Amino acid sequence: TQLLEQSPQFLSIQEGENLTVYCNSSSVFSSLQWYRQEPGEGPVLLVTVVTGGEVKKLKRLTFQFGDARKDSSLHITAAQPGDTGLYLCAANQAGTALIFGKGTTLSVSS
């Protein structure tokens, strides 16, 4: 059974702080995606990474795919209240549907 373990489960920080959340597995994946979900809505895609060691940036968000394609991290610089939400990592192997982690709930207060 493939599992994606996300940590921490909950994170509460002040505006302006930096943070990193992690997504780990013992399985090798073809690709990995990060989503953000707000209450009452479905997840929204942030990024897809497919190459081991790949780093992608989206404004203040930096995503990295592990060299062995088993893990990933999401780093947020100078967090803002608008970053509040549930961050989900999802991954798959070739031709299969995405599996998801339980998510990290981030709360940023001003």
Added chain:
Amino acid sequence: ETGVTQTPRHLVMGMTNKKSLKCEQHLGHNAMYWYKQSAKKPLELMFVYSLEERVENNSVPSRFSPECPNSSHLFLHLHTLQPEDSALYLCASSQATGGYYGYTFGSGTRLTVV
């Protein structure tokens, strides 16, 4: 309309009722999915359709019955549900199966079984 639209947004049903959830996408995607989201659990994949054919069925109880009449519409028919089936049911679509393509999710149907 654009994106993925799910109706209804909220549904309360008794254990003996029959109801259906509807999902519609206007993105020209060829793959559609049903996921179940419960508290403290990862999103659980229920069904996958590619070009209107079911390609994955993850040991879902028969009280859940999917239907995909065309590539734009997906239904989840519900009957004799249990209280533990209460959850947020999410529909998603993508250009094709396989995770290179990002998924576009609907806002979900919040189902409560009483």
